Amino acid sequence: MxxxxxxxxxxxxxxxxxxxxxxxxxxxxxxxxxxxxGEVHGVIGPNGAGKTTLLxxxxxxxxxxxxxxxxxxxxxxxxxxxxxxxxxxxxRKFQKPSVFEALSVRENLELALRLRPRSILGELRNWSDPRxxxxxxxxxxxxxxxxxxxxxxxxxxxxxxxxxxxGMLLMQRPKLLMLDEPVAGMTATETAHTAELIRRLRAxxxxxxxIEHDMDFVEEIADRVTVLHGGDPIFEGRMADARADxxxxxxxLGR
Amino acid sequence: MSDARVHxxxxxxxxxxxxxxxxxxxxxxxxxxxxxxxxxxxxxGQIATFALLAVALDLIWGYAGILSxxxxxxxxxxxxxxxxxxxxxxxxxxxxxxxxxxFMGWSEFPGFWAGLEHFPYALALIxxxxxALALVxxxxxxxxxxxxxxxxxxxxxxTYIAMLLMFRNDTGFGGNNGMTGFSEVLxxxxxxxxxxxxxxxxxxxxxxxxxxxxxxxxxxxxxRLLIAIRDDEARLxxxxxxxxxxxxxxxxxxxxxxxxxxxxxxxxxxxxxxxLLSPDLSIEIAVWVALxxxxxxxxxxxxxxxxxxxxxxxxxxxxxxxxxxxxxVVLVVVVVLPNGLLDLRGLLHRRPAFGNIxxxxxxx
Numbered sequence: 001m002x003x004x005x006x007x008x009x010x011x012x013x014x015x016x017x018x019x020x021x022x023x024x025x026x027x028x029x030x031x032x033x034x035x036x037x038g039e040v041h042g043v044i045g046p047n048g049a050g051k052t053t054l055l056x057x058x059x060x061x062x063x064x065x066x067x068x069x070x071x072x073x074x075x076x077x078x079x080x081x082x083x084x085x086x087x088x089x090x091x092r093k094f095q096k097p098s099v100f101e102a103l104s105v106r107e108n109l110e111l112a113l114r115l116r117p118r119s120i121l122g123e124l125r126n127w128s129d130p131r132x133x134x135x136x137x138x139x140x141x142x143x144x145x146x147x148x149x150x151x152x153x154x155x156x157x158x159x160x161x162x163x164x165x166x167g168m169l170l171m172q173r174p175k176l177l178m179l180d181e182p183v184a185g186m187t188a189t190e191t192a193h194t195a196e197l198i199r200r201l202r203a204x205x206x207x208x209x210x211i212e213h214d215m216d217f218v219e220e221i222a223d224r225v226t227v228l229h230g231g232d233p234i235f236e237g238r239m240a241d242a243r244a245d246x247x248x249x250x251x252x253l254g255r
Numbered sequence: 256m257s258d259a260r261v262h263x264x265x266x267x268x269x270x271x272x273x274x275x276x277x278x279x280x281x282x283x284x285x286x287x288x289x290x291x292x293x294x295x296x297x298x299x300g301q302i303a304t305f306a307l308l309a310v311a312l313d314l315i316w317g318y319a320g321i322l323s324x325x326x327x328x329x330x331x332x333x334x335x336x337x338x339x340x341x342x343x344x345x346x347x348x349x350x351x352x353x354x355x356x357x358f359m360g361w362s363e364f365p366g367f368w369a370g371l372e373h374f375p376y377a378l379a380l381i382x383x384x385x386x387a388l389a390l391v392x393x394x395x396x397x398x399x400x401x402x403x404x405x406x407x408x409x410x411x412x413x414t415y416i417a418m419l420l421m422f423r424n425d426t427g428f429g430g431n432n433g434m435t436g437f438s439e440v441l442x443x444x445x446x447x448x449x450x451x452x453x454x455x456x457x458x459x460x461x462x463x464x465x466x467x468x469x470x471x472x473x474x475x476x477x478x479r480l481l482i483a484i485r486d487d488e489a490r491l492x493x494x495x496x497x498x499x500x501x502x503x504x505x506x507x508x509x510x511x512x513x514x515x516x517x518x519x520x521x522x523x524x525x526x527x528x529x530x531l532l533s534p535d536l537s538i539e540i541a542v543w544v545a546l547x548x549x550x551x552x553x554x555x556x557x558x559x560x561x562x563x564x565x566x567x568x569x570x571x572x573x574x575x576x577x578x579x580x581x582x583x584v585v586l587v588v589v590v591v592l593p594n595g596l597l598d599l600r601g602l603l604h605r606r607p608a609f610g611n612i613x614x615x616x617x618x619x
Contacts, residue, residue, distance in 0.1 A: 060492060076565075082492045082493055083492050083493075083494075083495045083496055083497045086492070086493050086494055086495035087495040091493075092493055093488070094489075094493075098487045098489070098490040099486075099487070099490070100482060100483040100486040100487060100490070100491075101486050102482050102485075102486055102550075103479060103482055103483060103486070103488075107479055111483055111494070112494050113490075114494075114495050114496075117495060120480070120496060120497065120500055120501060121500075123476075124475070124477050124480065127476035160615075168490075168494065169494075172494075172495070178327075185459070210387045240270060
């Protein structure tokens with residue numbers, strides 16, 4: 001793949017002075033960082049570095065003690081609840097594949113599209129809106145599951161569930177797409193397929209934030225990485241440079 | 256169709272057909288042609304109300320994944336309201352003073368009994384009161400994200416509190432003796448064979464209506480939303496759905512269905528007392544649904560019918576055995592049949608689809 005220089009797109013996500021604590025345990029003491037539109041930004045770090053906590057704070061699962069999180073420069077995410085943040089354009093793939101197992105692949109995707117974000121009742125009433133099916137068809141092609149459209153999601157292989165969940169997020173064309181360890185537990189073929197999918201998803205109107213343990217995978221997909229350690233960013237830049245950084249080697253790569 | 260959804264259109268149609276056949280047979284064989292005794296019709300009518308109660312529980316447990324161990328509360332609310340209507344109407348139109356008033360030495364009904372002699376008012380209360388109760392409790396619980404076993408335990412506790420309240424003699428609900436001595440229903444003598452058979456038929460018809468309605472509802476996009484809540488509520492919230500509202504809607508609907516079932520049950524057994532609010536009944540409802548198979552409305556009806564029929568039969572000669580049998584059923588379901596009797600189909604016909612899933616290449 002061709003390496004891309006740090007993209008100069010407008011900022012999609014701005015985290016300022018974020019502090020997250022659970023009782024006496026401070027998971028993230030003071031974190032600030034930027035993700036720009038058009039880039040794939042990797043967040044890596046050893047276990048307990050605060051990676052998932054960061055996603056929890058951005059999506060609303062955890063309430064930070066201090067700080068500010070802005071989407072697209074203007075939207076104050078901390079003022080919104082979880083569903084509102086999703087509707088504002090924040091899509092999150094969970095670490096464990098989270099799909100609706102009893103529903104078909106197509107139904108999973110269709111449910112993920114909100115044509116009438118203000119009212120669930122309105123959404124249900126307009127279920128047969130042709131745009132829903134059309135968008136689902138597009139995404140089915142994009143994630144490569146068109147042939148499995150009518151299969152119950154519970155019957156999919158592990159990797160396919162992960163792709164379906166990514167597809168569910170794509171339905172709404174999120175501004176910020178966050179993937180929490182998307183290739184954990186995948187076979188080599190599935191991992192390659194996922195890397196290809198993520199590269200294809202990179203778009204000028206979208207920022208992609210990937211949390212991952214697999215360094216090679218991150219190097220393959222990410223334009224820029226932030227290395228977290230104890231909730232602090234100890235490195236920011238290209239993955240190749242991260243591998244060479246003495247501090248990063250000490251806390252992470254050396255193990 | 257997906258197996259995981261436990262969607263069985265054939266079984267659903269067969270169950271609906273069977274319920275409809277009973278609804279037709281009851282007035283025919285019970286009245287005009289003979290063959291069904293009022294005693295037997297009464298048992299069928301009671302079982303029909305249990306089956307409707309099971310359908311109500313399946314809607315929230317089997318489809319939305321919310322287990323209630325307190326549906327006896329809504330069932331009993333409907334039951335108490337209809338009992339109050341029957342006693343008040345018997346007093347106003349028949350001049351019969353209810354036993355509990357004689358016992359308490361009261362000559363007048365408590366104020367909140369006013370107007371209950373009118374059936375439309377009583378019916379409105381039977382729908383609105385449990386509905387409002389469920390709305391308030393559901394709103395508080397769902398908004399605070401109380402779910403799973405905690406939700407179930409609180410429903411059980413609420414029901415228990417209601418039982419303790421109803422055991423008090425000074426509350427105007429009949430106290431520990433409950434309410435009995437109903438004389439007439441809608442102006443007809445309640446013990447007459449035609450009334451007994453009529454009540455049983457109405458129960459079966461209401462079961463049929465509730466069953467068809469629940470079947471329709473779960474097949475709509477709302478039904479898919481419920482299944483999504485059951486399968487992964489957090490995922491749904493992070494897709495932008497405030498799940499509070501759909502949960503509240505199905506929870507309240509389920510409560511109203513349970514109350515309607517209770518309102519038909521009490522005139523048929525001729526008594527209501529606080530024991531209807533004991534934990535036993537509420538847990539038994541969950542056992543009916545678990546035995547029949549969650550998330551398949553037919554399963555709820557079949558489970559309720561089998562267990563209640565067994566209980567009626569056993570109560571004739573060995574009522575003491577009942578708790579052991581019920582516990583045995585629970586063990587069998589938990590250990591052998593996680594999807595209840597629906598699993599029997601899988602055991603009988605080895606499903607090729609299962610093999611396919613396992614042998615499928617892990618590469619899309």
